[in-house]
Amino acid sequence: MGDGARRAEAGKGEKVADWADGRLGLYALAKANMRKVFPDHWSFMLGEICLYSFLVIILTGIYLTLFFEPSGVDVVYHGSYEPLNGVVMTKAYASTLDISFDVRGGLLIRQIHHWAALVFVTGMLVHMMRIFFTGAYRKPRELNWVFGWTLLMLGIITGLTGYSLPDDLLSGTGIRFADGAILAVPLVGTYLSFFLFGGEFPGHDIIPRLFPVHVLLLPGIMLGLVTVHLILVFHHKHTQYPGPGKDEKSVVGMPLLPVYTAKAGGFFFLVFSVLALMGGLAQINPVWAFGPYRPDLVTTGAQPDWYLGFSEGLIRVMPGWEINAWGHTLALGVLIPFSLFPLILIALGLYPFAEAWITGDRREHHVLDRPRNVPVRTGLGVAWISLYAVLLIGGGNDIVALRLHLSINAITWFVRIAVFVVPVLAFVVTKRICLGLQRRDRDTVLHGRETGTIKLLPRGEYVEVHEPLTPARLFTLTQHEQSPPYALGPLVDSNGVRRPVTVPQRVRARLARAMFGPGTRIPKPTAEEYRQLTRGDHH
16 A cells, blocks of 8 residues: 555545534544543542443343343243242243243343442442542532432332342342332322232232333433433542642542553453352352242241341331321331431431531532541441441341341340440541541651651660651641631620521531531641751650
8 A cells, every 4th residue: 555545544534533523523622631630549449330330230231131021920930940840920030030041141141230230339339438438529529429329329229120020039028028118108108009019919010110110211310320420520620639739729640541541441341350250150149049929928038138228127126116096007117217218318418518508618629538537527427337237237137146046036126226326336436536546647747757766865765766757748647627617606796786696507506516626626736836846856
């Protein structure tokens, strides 16, 4: 091929590029964004794990949709799994057996799909906790926090709907649990149940109705939210951990192209390979071992996936209280836990706005907090996690009692007490640990790092030599702000007139003092203190 042909081909390519750029503005867009800088820290990969596992869920779900039959019509099974031959079951359960035993690679794809769903929800929860503990939800990222929180809620609901589709005995027990919670809703509970199931439980409509919700509605909404979430992440400056050269106006890291893109692509295949190994080596949800769902049977040791254990724990440990009035029964033993579950999660979703109202901070924040420097927030996060762990034990109280050879009543009463005691203890202990770490940071800044070297002074005294910190380390330990919390100020002005103070202002002042007041922080060293202690030979 001659040079003329090469020039002609290059010219054609340039013409196509110019044509596309003239109509889409791709060149200016690429030039402005392809060199965007992303910080390098292992915790930022948590969000990538969520994204990549979601993509695996979509891909494997498309494959499973080709073979699954979402029908509640009863058939007699005649298939490869001989122990269930001749058993009456729904078409949904029969097609799930066919996918597991007759479709090439069907069981592997089923298990990868299930494991990816668990990793997706786990990754989202851990990712949100990282954002919570570091304050990454502050302005301008409040909406992105809401989008992430919504994705977590939709992920839980999508997991419940997908978990229920096979119509095996375990998933059917979960649907029965959900139906009992719906029936506990005052006034409209029965109508909601009949509308959802197409009549009296279990009916024949629940699976055909859950199927489009699981494969179309919820994934479509989640895909849109993921797209918006990524656009906002790309639009805003990426958050970064404190360190030299890092401030609210500059980001230290790697460019999107080629470094970050190459690393992200490799990490996707790493996540995919781990999920494939889990799907191939670790059995999960063996529906053939449970058998088809029958309303008169319950699987021994039936447990939901871990992300729903919170709700089941609430209901299992709640006393069976009821109110009978005017010929109606109000099942408080189900209604109260059923109401607390979304309320606790809603409180988590609204926290960034509550903190912004308490602090009155309207500035943009791109540098993350060290959790130890915000002890109350960190304590609240640990208290929430401890509450979740306690209720997860409550959701599996029968399994815990069986494994530990304890009374199930003892486990239940332990959880009932621990629900109120453990979060408080977790909060207090976490706050004290954070304050202790702040004291250590203060001492390290003022006195330097312990070297283990012992020095004999002329007057016969032995002291340990401390090594001064590097400027970079000093900056990292002292860059955080310690602004005074919001206060009401004088209640009487200079003329002796009492200033009106509203109830929200009083509440805000008390919360601000509790969260950011003197008892929640150790004053960081001032420049004068540092100069006095480091002047001369202070060892």
